[in-house]
Amino acid sequence: MDWDKVVQLLVSGLTLGSVYALVALGFSMVYGILKLLNLAHGDVLMVGAFIGWGVISWLGGAQDPNVAVWLLIVLMLLAAMVGCGFLGVAIERFAYRPLRRAPRIAPLISALGVSFFLQNSVLLLFGANFRSYDTFDLVDVEVGISLGPLNVWIIRIVVIGSAFAMMAGLWLLVTRSKLGKAMRATAFDREAAAMMGIDVDKVIVKTFFIGSALAGAAGVLVGLVFGSINHFMGFSYGLKGFTAAVVGGIGSIPGAMFGGLFIGLSEALSVGYIEDFTRGRLGSAFSDLVVFLILIVFMLVRPQGIFGKPEVKKV
Amino acid sequence: MRKGLIAASLGLLAAAVVVTSALARTEASATPAQLAACTNVSLGFLGPLTGPAAFLGQEQISWLRFGAQKYNKANKTRFKVLAGDTQLKAPVARTVARRLVSNRGVMAVIGGSESQAVRVSGNLFEKAGLASISGSATAIDLTKGRPYTSFFRVVPNDGIQGPDIFNYVAGQLGAKNVVVIDSQDDYSVPLANAVARGLRGKNVTVARESVSADDTDFSSIVANVGNSVNVVVFATQVAAAANTLSNQLREQGKKALVFGTDGAYSPSQFKPRNGYVSVFAPDLHFDKQARGIVREYNRYSKNKSFGSFGPATYMAGWVAMTNITKACQDGTATRAEVTRLTRTTNIPSIIGGNVRFDRKGDLRGGGAFTIYKITNGAYSPVN
Numbered sequence: 110m111d112w113d114k115v116v117q118l119l120v121s122g123l124t125l126g127s128v129y130a131l132v133a134l135g136f137s138m139v140y141g142i143l144k145l146l147n148l149a150h151g152d153v154l155m156v157g158a159f160i161g162w163g164v165i166s167w168l169g170g171a172q173d174p175n176v177a178v179w180l181l182i183v184l185m186l187l188a189a190m191v192g193c194g195f196l197g198v199a200i201e202r203f204a205y206r207p208l209r210r211a212p213r214i215a216p217l218i219s220a221l222g223v224s225f226f227l228q229n230s231v232l233l234l235f236g237a238n239f240r241s242y243d244t245f246d247l248v249d250v251e252v253g254i255s256l257g258p259l260n261v262w263i264i265r266i267v268v269i270g271s272a273f274a275m276m277a278g279l280w281l282l283v284t285r286s287k288l289g290k291a292m293r294a295t296a297f298d299r300e301a302a303a304m305m306g307i308d309v310d311k312v313i314v315k316t317f318f319i320g321s322a323l324a325g326a327a328g329v330l331v332g333l334v335f336g337s338i339n340h341f342m343g344f345s346y347g348l349k350g351f352t353a354a355v356v357g358g359i360g361s362i363p364g365a366m367f368g369g370l371f372i373g374l375s376e377a378l379s380v381g382y383i384e385d386f387t388r389g390r391l392g393s394a395f396s397d398l399v400v401f402l403i404l405i406v407f408m409l410v411r412p413q414g415i416f417g418k419p420e421v422k423k424v
Numbered sequence: 425m426r427k428g429l430i431a432a433s434l435g436l437l438a439a440a441v442v443v444t445s446a447l448a449r450t451e452a453s454a455t456p457a458q459l460a461a462c463t464n465v466s467l468g469f470l471g472p473l474t475g476p477a478a479f480l481g482q483e484q485i486s487w488l489r490f491g492a493q494k495y496n497k498a499n500k501t502r503f504k505v506l507a508g509d510t511q512l513k514a515p516v517a518r519t520v521a522r523r524l525v526s527n528r529g530v531m532a533v534i535g536g537s538e539s540q541a542v543r544v545s546g547n548l549f550e551k552a553g554l555a556s557i558s559g560s561a562t563a564i565d566l567t568k569g570r571p572y573t574s575f576f577r578v579v580p581n582d583g584i585q586g587p588d589i590f591n592y593v594a595g596q597l598g599a600k601n602v603v604v605i606d607s608q609d610d611y612s613v614p615l616a617n618a619v620a621r622g623l624r625g626k627n628v629t630v631a632r633e634s635v636s637a638d639d640t641d642f643s644s645i646v647a648n649v650g651n652s653v654n655v656v657v658f659a660t661q662v663a664a665a666a667n668t669l670s671n672q673l674r675e676q677g678k679k680a681l682v683f684g685t686d687g688a689y690s691p692s693q694f695k696p697r698n699g700y701v702s703v704f705a706p707d708l709h710f711d712k713q714a715r716g717i718v719r720e721y722n723r724y725s726k727n728k729s730f731g732s733f734g735p736a737t738y739m740a741g742w743v744a745m746t747n748i749t750k751a752c753q754d755g756t757a758t759r760a761e762v763t764r765l766t767r768t769t770n771i772p773s774i775i776g777g778n779v780r781f782d783r784k785g786d787l788r789g790g791g792a793f794t795i796y797k798i799t800n801g802a803y804s805p806v807n
Contacts, residue, residue: 238474250672260676381647392632392633393633
């Protein structure tokens with residue numbers, strides 16, 4: 110067993126997984142409350158990445174930033190989270206709320222429309238050029254942890270750390286706060302929650318704000334750790350985040366976190382070992398095959414996901 | 425009254441004779457389209473102006489426009505450049521190619537810049553009799569068996585790049601263990617296969633990997649690169665991707681250096697601490713004889729940075745303009761005439777030697793690739 114390889118693949122998988130988990134959380138929260146697949150969620154991540162790029166460019170660029178690196182990263186995250194939070198609220202207000210009583214296919218199509226709208230808006234505003242965060246100029250890749258086979262760049266640590274901090278924060282919010290209780294009540298039974306005096310509309314708006322803010326943060330983290338962003342990046346992250354949400358159990362917050370990490374690690378390990386397992390028949394190019402095979406297997410064997418509960422319908 | 429009618433009839437007859445003879449003269453000399461061809465001429469450009477390889481297309485069109493301005497000034501012509509953006513996507517390239525074909529003012533196309541764009545547009549241009557001259561499409565099969573009779577290129581092909589790379593990696597760098605990565609497109613897969621095959625022929629241990637052209641994270645691929653690997657050859661058209669790969673190798677403490685193929689040549693985007701890149705045309709910054717044109721271009725572009733893509737496309741444009749001018753000497757020109765004249769081109773090139781095409785549309789004699797060593801982001805030629 111090549112432990113150097115295993116360790117590095119785990120680090121790589123953890124990085125991808127923490128981004129997928131943040132995206133999956135947004136999917137899960139919205140689905141939990143509205144039973145809506147917000148297919149535009151990946152594109153909210155993309156908008157967040159562009160907001161982060163705007164901040165880094167505005168503050169002098171990666172080579173010569175006007176502020177300390179830590180402050181720059183905090184500002185990028187804050188701007189993206191606030192911007193995407195409000196974007197999520199606007200999407201809910203104009204694209205989903207008018208369709209709340211419509212058949213379930215209507216908001217799904219509306220979500221697709223929002224996705225294309227966001228992609229094309231960014232294309233119009235920024236062009237199709239890949240934009241670079243130039244993070245390698247911001248912090249040298251050799252700065253970080255180096256312990257035996259483990260070599261981790263400080264930016265990667267920041268990315269994994271902040272993703273976990275945000276997940277923990279969300280967990281506390283949902284389980285310990287009044288808003289969290291209202292969110293859980295709304296997810297459990299919207300009508301009953303309204304009868305108990307909960308302002309369901311407000312809860313939905315806040316859910317969209319939080320889910321979209323997490324996607325915005327994920328966009329900045331992607332830009333920071335991988336360097337470049339583009340207007341169609343949301344599709345891939347959205348799809349993997351959705352897969353993570355389904356595998357973890359859509360509607361379940363711990364499920365989304367677990368699903369994200371599971372998919373990220375599966376993707377990284379399949380890049381590393383698919384060739385060995387298939388005796389050279391398949392190469393690293395087929396890692397996505399493994400990810401979506403996992404999705405298909407879960408849909409067939411355990412459609413409610415790992416943490417989900419089977420839906421019981423009264424007859 | 426009768427006299428008046430006779431006079432009017434004679435007048436009408438005379439007018440009819442004048443108009444008919446004038447029309448007949450026009451018919452005999454040129455069609456309106458042919459006349460337009462020499463008074464309102466455009467060079468179509470087919471390349472990635474946006475998307476992951478925008479750096480390459482932007483440099484090319486800037487040099488093409490510079491060339492058109494310089495040529496117009498020297499020859500009192502009025503060539504214009506009509507931009508067509510492929511976004512590095514084959515279906516988009518085909519749509520743009522159709523638009524260029526349908527524009528009667530376009531007498532030659534400069535591009536496609538990328539091999540896949542040539543592959544999807546070649547037969548359209550061929551049917552329209554339109555010459556397409558590329559300054560960067562290097563895939564071997566674009567000319568092998570002459571699939572597109574109106575396609576030409578002013579740069580050598582990958583039949584030369586592949587051997588240049590594996591000979592250098594195995595010989596000069598003395599690599600014993602190499603990873604070769606393609607980016608799953610028409611350009612990189614055959615090139616990566618050729619390099620891998622050549623290296624194996626020299627008893628070098630080779631592992632093959634593959635990434636998507638849109639990928640921005642290579643850390644899992646890098647984890648597959650063993651500590652005994654000396655060189656990672658990356659066939660890509662995205663210079664930023666080569667830069668990320670190189671940084672992620674360093675992040676994981678791997679000693680292997682990245683050897684980028686011509687698509688990665690970009691001093692502003694691919695700037696590893698240690699690395700190599702091969703390219704089909706020499707970078708004029710290192711050529712003393714090219715100081716004049718570099719100065720002129722810097723003045724024109726207000727010191728826009730450039731590498732090897734621009735000057736080669738400038739030459740492709742120059743070839744097209746020279747042949748259109750020749751075709752227009754009698755006041756008329758057709759696309760077929762321009763294509764025919766392009767076959768017999770023989771003009772000095774700013775990137776070395778003369779541009780002369782063989783029967784397949786390749787440079788006569790094949791040409792040569794230049795290899796650059798990169799140290800802390802600074803490029804220097806090694807051959």
